Amino acid sequence: MISATLYPGKDGAGEVRRTVLPGGLRIVTETMPTVRSVAVGMWVGIGSRDEAPEHMGATHFLEHLLFKGTPSRDAMDISASIEGIGGEINAFTAKEYTCYYARVLDEDLPLAIGVLADVVTSSLIAEEDVESERGVILEEIAMHDDDPSDVVHEQFSAELYGDTPIGRPILGTVESISELGRDRIAEYYGSFYQPPQTVVSVAGNIDHDRVVELVARAYESAGKLGGAAAPQPPRLGGPGVAQRSGIRVVHRATEQANLVLGTTGVSRTDERRFALGVLNAALGGGMSSRLFQEIREKRGLAYSAYSYTSQYADTGQFGIYVGCLPSKIDDVLKICRDEVARVVSEGITEEEIVRGKGQMRGGLVLGLEDTGSRMSRIGKSELVYDELMSVDEVLRRIEEVSSADIDAVARDVLIRPLTLAVIGPYAGKDFGAAIA
Numbered sequence: 001m002i003s004a005t006l007y008p009g010k011d012g013a014g015e016v017r018r019t020v021l022p023g024g025l026r027i028v029t030e031t032m033p034t035v036r037s038v039a040v041g042m043w044v045g046i047g048s049r050d051e052a053p054e055h056m057g058a059t060h061f062l063e064h065l066l067f068k069g070t071p072s073r074d075a076m077d078i079s080a081s082i083e084g085i086g087g088e089i090n091a092f093t094a095k096e097y098t099c100y101y102a103r104v105l106d107e108d109l110p111l112a113i114g115v116l117a118d119v120v121t122s123s124l125i126a127e128e129d130v131e132s133e134r135g136v137i138l139e140e141i142a143m144h145d146d147d148p149s150d151v152v153h154e155q156f157s158a159e160l161y162g163d164t165p166i167g168r169p170i171l172g173t174v175e176s177i178s179e180l181g182r183d184r185i186a187e188y189y190g191s192f193y194q195p196p197q198t199v200v201s202v203a204g205n206i207d208h209d210r211v212v213e214l215v216a217r218a219y220e221s222a223g224k225l226g227g228a229a230a231p232q233p234p235r236l237g238g239p240g241v242a243q244r245s246g247i248r249v250v251h252r253a254t255e256q257a258n259l260v261l262g263t264t265g266v267s268r269t270d271e272r273r274f275a276l277g278v279l280n281a282a283l284g285g286g287m288s289s290r291l292f293q294e295i296r297e298k299r300g301l302a303y304s305a306y307s308y309t310s311q312y313a314d315t316g317q318f319g320i321y322v323g324c325l326p327s328k329i330d331d332v333l334k335i336c337r338d339e340v341a342r343v344v345s346e347g348i349t350e351e352e353i354v355r356g357k358g359q360m361r362g363g364l365v366l367g368l369e370d371t372g373s374r375m376s377r378i379g380k381s382e383l384v385y386d387e388l389m390s391v392d393e394v395l396r397r398i399e400e401v402s403s404a405d406i407d408a409v410a411r412d413v414l415i416r417p418l419t420l421a422v423i424g425p426y427a428g429k430d431f432g433a434a435i436a
Helices: 058-065 075-083 106-121 127-145 148-161 174-179 182-192 208-221 273-284 290-298 326-346 350-366 371-384 391-399 403-413
Strands: 002-007 016-020 026-031 037-044 088-093 098-105 198-204 246-251 257-264 302-311 316-324 419-424
Touching (some): 026 208, 037 106, 037 371, 058 088, 058 098, 058 127, 058 182, 075 088, 075 106, 088 106, 098 371, 106 198, 127 148, 127 174, 148 257, 148 316, 148 419, 198 371, 257 326, 273 290, 273 326, 273 391, 273 403, 290 302, 290 316, 302 326, 316 326, 326 419, 350 391, 350 403
Parallel strands (some): 026 198
Antiparallel strands (some): 016 026, 037 098, 088 098, 257 316, 302 316
């Protein structure tokens, strides 16, 4: 067992510690002595982009199945044990990781760790559960498909990344979910849900050594502790994704058109991510941003308009989303293109830089006011980054962004080939000029 203090904290608060158990299981904790709750997350370094074609949708399928039962708990026991003490338990699947989490009172920490460890290590993956959850997931896909504002982002990723694992939907498709059998899902579970791929993160009114003791006991009971395996290294770099330019139009007789216009961005460890974040805040990060002011406030062309960035190990996205009347889409697209071109040619003002930095700083700090967000920060950092930066270090990196940094990242990212995804009543419409 190897332990270290990553950050000492101040006056007993904010201390972050890390322990690696035999077999490669990592535990990271952050102490928050002024709260009465704890958040526990079990992060597995496997996401939808890791699926082979024959496993498409298996990662998210497993997220459902792991709550269906273990040798010692059935589905009702799993949910009722946490909800019966006023806690919450849930999970989510992303492109590059999956997380199972619970939030409970500090006195109920042993129960939360016990239930989550049981779920993650000892799921039965029973045939009858696979069949029942197959129907639930198909309903989830149908519900997702009924929301064009969700679908357009999925279509944008598919067009931007092409037929690659990172471009495919996290939920899978109706066809892939219908074909996934129990044995294939169990194979996937057995291959990837192992201690070296797992991080346990806990934040709240806790003692690190006590957390280590509880996690070790739970994994030892499941026969998952021990051995010489080292932790799986963070997912860094990779082959990247070729820059693409394309248009994907999904014809639907909707009252509102939904569009995403964008391109590839920067990876999660790219030092330019802080500059791109400030740029994004100025261009479309809020009601004071250029896009919101031009599209909604000045011209009334749309209710919702924003830009966003997202990062992965080897690539990223920069996108602009707008929901507008179908008849307004040409005007909206022209404004988006004009504003992007103006940022590239003229940069952004000092006032916008100050406002963008303030938005990023405030969003970071205010987003870390509860145990769940603190648990997520340290767990995700341990799993997918090569370092855990303190909050103060992140704030420093944001403050150090210069206008030259912003100009440089704009001249790189914003001149890349553009991709457009549109959902609306546009059968036969040519959008080629929008990305030319």
